[in-house]
Amino acid sequence: xxxxxxxxxxxxxxxxxxxxxxxxxxxxxxxxxxxxxxxxxxxxxxxxxxxxxxxxxxxxxxxxxxxxxxxxxxxxxxxxxxxxxxxxxxxxxxxxxxxxxxxxxxxxxxxxxxxxxxxxxxxxxxxxxxxxxxxxxxxxxxxxxxxxxxxxxxxxxxxxxxxxxxxxxxxxxxxxxxxxxxxxxxxxxxxxxxxxxxxxxxxxxxxxxxxxxxxxxxxxxxxxxxxxxxxxxxxxxxxxxxxxxxxxxxxxxxxxxxxxxxxxxxxxxxxxxxxxxxxxxxxxxxxxxxxxxxxxxxxxxxxxxxxxxxxxxxxxxxxxxxxxxxxxxxxxxxxxxxxxxxxxxxxxxxxxxxxxxxxxxxxxxxxxxxxxxxxxxxxxxxxxxxxxxxxxxxxxxxxxxxxxxxxxxxxxxxxxxxxxxxx
Amino acid sequence: xxxxxxxxxxxxxxxxxxxxxxxxxxxxxxxxxxxxxxxxxxxxxxxxxxxxxxxxxxxxxxxxxxxxxxxxxxxxxxxxxxxxxxxxxxxxxxxxxxxxxxxxxxxxxxxxxxxxxxxxxxxxxxxxxxxxxxxxxxxxxxxxxxxxxxxxxxxxxxxxxxxxxxxxxxxxxxxxxxxxxxxxxxxxxxxxxxxxxxxxxxxxxxxxxxxxxxxxxxxxxxxxxxxxxxxxxxxxxxxxxxxxxxxxxxxxxxxxxxxxxxxxxxxxxxxxxxxxxxxxxxxx
Ligand SMILES: Cc1cc2nc3c(=O)[nH]c(=O)nc-3n(C[C@H](O)[C@H](O)[C@H](O)COP(=O)(O)O)c2cc1C
Ligand code: FES
Numbered sequence: 001x002x003x004x005x006x007x008x009x010x011x012x013x014x015x016x017x018x019x020x021x022x023x024x025x026x027x028x029x030x031x032x033x034x035x036x037x038x039x040x041x042x043x044x045x046x047x048x049x050x051x052x053x054x055x056x057x058x059x060x061x062x063x064x065x066x067x068x069x070x071x072x073x074x075x076x077x078x079x080x081x082x083x084x085x086x087x088x089x090x091x092x093x094x095x096x097x098x099x100x101x102x103x104x105x106x107x108x109x110x111x112x113x114x115x116x117x118x119x120x121x122x123x124x125x126x127x128x129x130x131x132x133x134x135x136x137x138x139x140x141x142x143x144x145x146x147x148x149x150x151x152x153x154x155x156x157x158x159x160x161x162x163x164x165x166x167x168x169x170x171x172x173x174x175x176x177x178x179x180x181x182x183x184x185x186x187x188x189x190x191x192x193x194x195x196x197x198x199x200x201x202x203x204x205x206x207x208x209x210x211x212x213x214x215x216x217x218x219x220x221x222x223x224x225x226x227x228x229x230x231x232x233x234x235x236x237x238x239x240x241x242x243x244x245x246x247x248x249x250x251x252x253x254x255x256x257x258x259x260x261x262x263x264x265x266x267x268x269x270x271x272x273x274x275x276x277x278x279x280x281x282x283x284x285x286x287x288x289x290x291x292x293x294x295x296x297x298x299x300x301x302x303x304x305x306x307x308x309x310x311x312x313x314x315x316x317x318x319x320x321x322x323x324x325x326x327x328x329x330x331x332x333x334x335x336x337x338x339x340x341x342x343x344x345x346x347x348x349x350x351x352x353x354x355x356x357x358x359x360x361x362x363x364x365x366x367x368x369x370x371x372x373x374x375x376x377x378x379x380x381x382x383x384x385x386x387x388x389x390x391x392x393x394x395x396x397x398x399x400x401x402x403x404x405x406x407x408x409x410x411x412x413x414x415x416x417x418x419x420x421x422x423x
Numbered sequence: 424x425x426x427x428x429x430x431x432x433x434x435x436x437x438x439x440x441x442x443x444x445x446x447x448x449x450x451x452x453x454x455x456x457x458x459x460x461x462x463x464x465x466x467x468x469x470x471x472x473x474x475x476x477x478x479x480x481x482x483x484x485x486x487x488x489x490x491x492x493x494x495x496x497x498x499x500x501x502x503x504x505x506x507x508x509x510x511x512x513x514x515x516x517x518x519x520x521x522x523x524x525x526x527x528x529x530x531x532x533x534x535x536x537x538x539x540x541x542x543x544x545x546x547x548x549x550x551x552x553x554x555x556x557x558x559x560x561x562x563x564x565x566x567x568x569x570x571x572x573x574x575x576x577x578x579x580x581x582x583x584x585x586x587x588x589x590x591x592x593x594x595x596x597x598x599x600x601x602x603x604x605x606x607x608x609x610x611x612x613x614x615x616x617x618x619x620x621x622x623x624x625x626x627x628x629x630x631x632x633x634x635x636x637x638x639x640x641x642x643x644x645x646x647x648x649x650x651x652x653x654x655x656x657x658x659x660x661x662x663x664x665x666x667x668x669x670x671x672x673x674x675x676x677x678x679x680x681x682x683x684x685x686x687x688x689x690x691x692x693x694x695x696x697x698x699x700x701x702x703x704x705x706x707x
Contacts, residue, residue, distance in 0.1 A: 083501040083541040121485050122542055124555070128670075135669070162444055163484030165540070179441035181482040197440075240503035240545035247546045282502045313545070315503055329505050333540050339482075 003250045004214050004234045005207070006094050013129065015136040018097040024142055026213035030105045031150040033216075036066075038109040042212060045220035046232045050087075051077055051168075051205030052281070052310050053386070054231075054299050057212075063192035064110045065200050073201040074112040075177070076103055076209050078119045079161055079168035082281040083333065084313035087236035088206040090248045092119070092126040095210070096133035100156065102209035104142060105216055107154045110202060114155045117206075118173055121161040130158050165337035169385045170203040171195075172339065183339050184385035207236055228254030228298035231309070237297055239265040241316040242272070254298040257287075261316055272318040276402070280310025282330050283390030285397035289319075306397070323405055327398045328356035334391035345388040348379035352395050365412040372399050372406075426460040429453075433468040443469065443479055447486055456487040484539075492528040492535035494573045496520075497552045501541025504548035508562075512549050513538055515566040533574065553577060588635040591686055591699075593678035598658035602678060603632065610638050615678070617662065621651040628653075634686065637695055647693040650674070670696045 011017045018024070030038050043058025064072060076099065080088045091099050103115045119127050134156055137143050145153045159177050161167050167176045171185035174196045195201025211233055215223045224232045235253045237260055240246045244266030251260065257279060261267065268274060274289030279297070285307040287295065295305045302309050317326065335349040355372055358364045372395055380392035399406060407414070432449045436442035443465075450461050457480055466473040480486045498504075498513040513525060513536075520534050528535040544550050547559035553573040561569070590612045594601045604616040607629060614629040619641070626642035628651075645651055653662040653676045664677035664687060673691035680686050680699070689696040 080543050081541065084503050084545055085541075086543040086545050089543050120543070121483075122539070132669070161483075162448070162486065164482060176444070177441065179443040179445070179479070181478050238545065240548060241506050246503075246548075278502070315506070315545075317506055321506055326502065326506060329500065330502055333501075336540070 001252060005098065005210055005236060006090055006248075006250050012095055013093065013097070013133065015097060015133065015140060018095075022217070023097055024101055024140075026217035027101050027104050027108075027142065028148065030108055030216050031148060031152060035109050035111065038105060038216065041220050042109070042215055045215040045223040046230070047208065047211050047215060047223070048231055048299065049205055050207040050211075050235065050311065051203075052082065052283075054309060057204065057208055060192075060202060060204070061106070061110055063190065064202055065192075068111070068200065070199050071113040071197075072111050073196045073199055074103065074107050074110065074115040075170070075173060075196065075201060075203045076115060076117045076206055077168060077170065077173060077203055078117060078123075078206040079165075079173060080120055080123075080206075081165040081168050082283060082311050082313060083330070084240055084278060084281045084315040085238055085311040086240075087238050087248050087312070089123060089126055090236060091206055091210050092123065092130055096130050097137065098210045098213060099130075099206055100133060100137050100142070102212035103156060104147075104154065105212050106202070106204065106209060107156075108152055112154060112202070114157060116157050116159045116177055116196075118159045118161060118167070118177065120168075121163045127158060127160055134158065164339075165333075166339045166385070166387060169387065172385065173203065174201060181339070183341055184387075186384055227252030228296065228300065231299040235297065235312055237264075238311075238313040239316065240313070241277075242268050242274075242318040242321070243316050244269055251297070254296045254301070256294065256296050257292050257314065258295075260297060260314060265314075265316075268316065268318050270318075272320065274316060275319045275321050276317045276323060278313070278315040278394070279307050281313040282315065282333070283393060284308050284310040285393050286327075286401060287397075288401050289317075291401075323398060323402055324356065324359045324409055327395060328353065328360045330394050331356050331391070334387065338387060338391070342383040342388065344379045344382040345391065348375050348388070349391045351375050352379075352391065356395070359406060359409050362409065362411055364406065364410045366407075366410050366414050369399060369403065369406045369410065424454060424458050424460060426464045429461045429464050430468070433465055438469055443471070443476070444483070447476075447480055451486060454490075456490045459488070490528075490532075492532050494534050494554055495537065495552075496534060496554075496569070496573060497537045497539050498525075499540075499542050499544075499548065499550040499552075500538045501545065501548075503541070503545035504550055507548045509549040511563055512551060512561050512566065515563040516551075516570075519566055519570055534570070588633045590632050591634050592632065592681045593686060594681070595655035595658060595660070596662065596664075596677050596679050596685070597655060597660040599679070600655065600657040602655070604629065609640060610636050614640070616656060618654045618656050618659075619645070619651045620654070621645055621649050627656075630688070634697075634699060645692040648691065650691050653690060668694060668696045670694055 039061045047057045049055045078088045107115050143156050164182050166172045167182035169184045172182035176182040191201040226232050231253050236248050238248045249264045276286050278286055287307055299309050331353040335353040338345045338349045340346045355368050376392040376395045379388045429450055462476050466476050500509045522536045525536050525538045542550050549561050551558045551561045554577050556577045602615050603613045605613040607614050609629055610631040610633050612632050615632050616629050619628045624643050629640040631638040650673045662676045664675050666675050668689040671691050671694045673689055675687040676690050677685050677687050685700045687698050
C-alpha cells in the first residue's frame with residue numbers, strides 16, 4: 001500500500017526534497033480557494049481526529065467564528081504522552097514539513113493568526129528538528145507576512161512542554177502555553193469561543209493536521225475512499241509490547257488487528273498466544289486475545305468490540321503477562337498524572353491504584369473486585385476532563401474481561417454463603 | 424546561591440504574560456534545580472504569589488526543587504516498557520547504585536535515578552535514558568556497562584570506531600593559507616591551528632580536524648559560554664562569516680574545506696554547533 005504520511009523518501013525532512021516531491025503544492029492550491037471551501041473539503045473527506053477523541057476535523061473547524069477582528073489561534077497537539085503512543089514523533093522526524101503545511105492550510109481556513117506547535121518536553125532532539133524545518137519554511141516565505149503574495153499572514157511557534165501528561169488535554173494545553181499549571185478548564189465555553197488568551201482557538205493533533213495537505217491536494221473524494229468508510233485515511237499504528245517487530249506502521253484504516261500483529265509486527269515472540277491488547281494506547285478498553293478475530297483498526301469496528309481507536313497505539317501482551325501488574329502500573333500512572341482539580345479523579349485514581357496494589361501483593365479481597373468497578377464507575381464521566389475516563393476505562397475493562405484473574409489472585413476467596421445459596 | 428543572579432533572567436522577560444515557565448526553565452538550566460531563594464525573587468519581581476510559582480514549579484516534571492547528581496539515569500516504566508521488563512531494569516539500577524528509591528541521588532552526588540512513564544519510544548522498550556542518550560532494548564546484564572559509560576561521559580566520542588566522523592582539511596577563507604598543523608596531532612590526525620582572543624586574553628587553539636569531534640587544546644582555558652574571536656595565524660585576519668549559530672546566536676567561524684565547501688563552527692566555547700556547507704562559495 002502506498003504511504004502518504006511517512007513515504008519512503010530519503011531526506012524528506014529537508015525542505016528542498018519535500019518541495020521536489022510536491023511539497024507545499026497543497027498550500028498554494030488552498031491559497032487560491034475560498035477559506036470556507038477549504039474547510040468544506042476537509043469536512044467532506046471524513047477525516048476524524050487522531051488525538052484520541054475521534055472528533056470530525058472539518059466540523060471542529062466550522063465552530064470557529066467566521067467574522068472576527070480578534071486574533072484566532074490554532075494549537076497543534078504534539079504532547080504525545082499516552083503510554084504506547086509514539087507516532088507523532090515519526091512525523092516530527094521524517095516529515096515535519098507535512099505537518100507545517102497542514103498547519104498553514106488549517107490556519108488559512110480558519111483565519112488563524114498564530115499557530116502553536118506544542119511538543120512534549122522530553123522530545124528535545126525533535127524540537128530542534130522542527131525548529132530547523134520552520135526556519136527553512138520561513139526563509140522560503142511560506143510563513144510570515146503576506147505569504148506568497150496572497151495577502152494572508154500567519155506565524156508558527158514551537159512551544160516546549162515541561163513534562164505533564166495532562167497537558168495533552170486541550171484546555172490544559174492552553175493553560176500551559178499561557179505559562180500556568182496545566183489544569184484543564186471547565187467546558188463550556190469551548191475553545192472555539194474562548195480558548196487561548198481568551199480568544200477563539202482550535203486544537204488538532206499532529207497526525208490529524210498532517211492529513212490535511214493530502215485532502216487538499218487530491219480532493220476529498222479520493223481521500224474518503226482510503227480504508228474504512230466511516231473512519232477513512234491513512235493512519236499511523238504504533239505496535240509495542242510482545243511483538244517481534246515493534247514500530248510505527250502506516251496503514252489504511254480498517255486493517256484487522258491480528259493482521260497488524262502477525263503480518264506487520266512480525267507476530268508474538270516464541271509464537272505465544274495473545275492474552276490481551278490495548279488497541280489504542282493505555283487509556284482504551286483492553287480486549288481479550290481470544291476476542292480479536294475480525295476486529296479492525298477502525299473507530300466503528302473497535303467500538304463494536306467494546307473499545308476505541310484512541311491513538312492507535314496497539315500494546316500486545318502475551319499469555320505469560322501478569323495483567324494485574326500491568327493494570328496496577330497503568331492505574332499508578334493516572335494517579336500520578338491526575339491534576340488534582342476534581343475530587344472523583346484525584347481520590348478515585350488513588351484508590352484504584354491502592355486496591356490494585358493489594359492484588360499485586362497478594363492481599364486482594366473478594367469484594368475488592370466489585371469495589372474496583374464501583375470506584376471506576378464513580379470516576380468515569382464525573383470530571384472536568386477525560387483523564388478520569390482514561391483512568392477508569394482500562395480498569396473497568398480489565399475487571400470485566402479478566403475477572404477470573406482477579407478471582408484467582410484474591411487472598412480472601414469467594415464467601416461460602418454465596419455458594420450455599422447457589423446450591 | 425546569590426539570589427540577585429536570577430534578576431537578569433526575570434527582567435529579560437519583562438513580566439510578559441505566559442513567561443513564567445520560560446523563566447523557571449532558565450533558572451534551572453543555570454543551577455540544575457530551582458533554589459527556593461530564586462523562586463522568592465521570581466515572586467517578588469513578577470508580583471505573583473509564591474504559592475503560584477510553587478504551583479507551577481511542582482506541577483511539571485521538568486522542574487526540580489532539589490539539586491540533582493552529576494548524571495541522570497532514567498528508566499521507563501510506561502506500559503509498553505513495563506511488559507518488556509522495565510521494572511527489573513529499574514531494580515538492577517537501584518541495586519548497582521545503592522539507591523533505595525527512585526528519585527534519590529547517590530551520596531557521592533554522581534548519579535540520580537529516576538523513572539518515567541513513557542518516552543514515546545515504546546517500540547524500542549525497555550528504554551533507559553542516561554544524560555540524554557537513549558539505550559534501547561536494555562537487559563539487566565547491560566546495566567553495569569551503562570553506569571560505567573555514563574560515569575566516563577557519554578558525550579565522549581569513540582573516534583576510531585565512530586563512522587560519522589571523518590577528517591577535513593581546512594584553509595583560511597581570506598588568504599587561503601592552510602590551517603593544518605601536520606606536526607601536532609589531535610585525535611590522531613593533523614590539528615587545525617588558529618589564534619583566538621577573548622576578553623583580555625590572547626592565545627592559540629587547536630581543533631580536531633575530525634568533523635564531528637569536539638576535542639580541542641588551548642594555551643589558556645576559555646571559560647564555558649565565552650564567545651571567542653578566531654584569527655588566521657598567517658594573515659591575522661579575523662575568521663568571521665555572515666551567519667550566526669542556529670543554537671546560540673553567537674557568530675559562526677568559517678573555514679574553507681579543500682574542494683570548495685565551507686565548514687562553520689560556533690565561536691562560543693561549549694556550543695557544539697557546526698555545519699558543513701557544500702554549496703557555499705568562499706566569502707572574502
Ligand atoms: C488526559 C488527556 C491527555 C491527552 N493527551 C493528548 C496528546 O498527548 N496528544 C493529542 O493529540 N491529544 C491528546 N488528548 C486529546 C486532546 O484533548 C484533543 O482532543 C486532541 O488534541 C484534539 O485533536 P484531534 O481532534 O485532531 O484528535 C488528550 C486528552 C486527555 C483527556
Ligand atoms: S512505554 Fe517506554 S517508551 Fe513508551
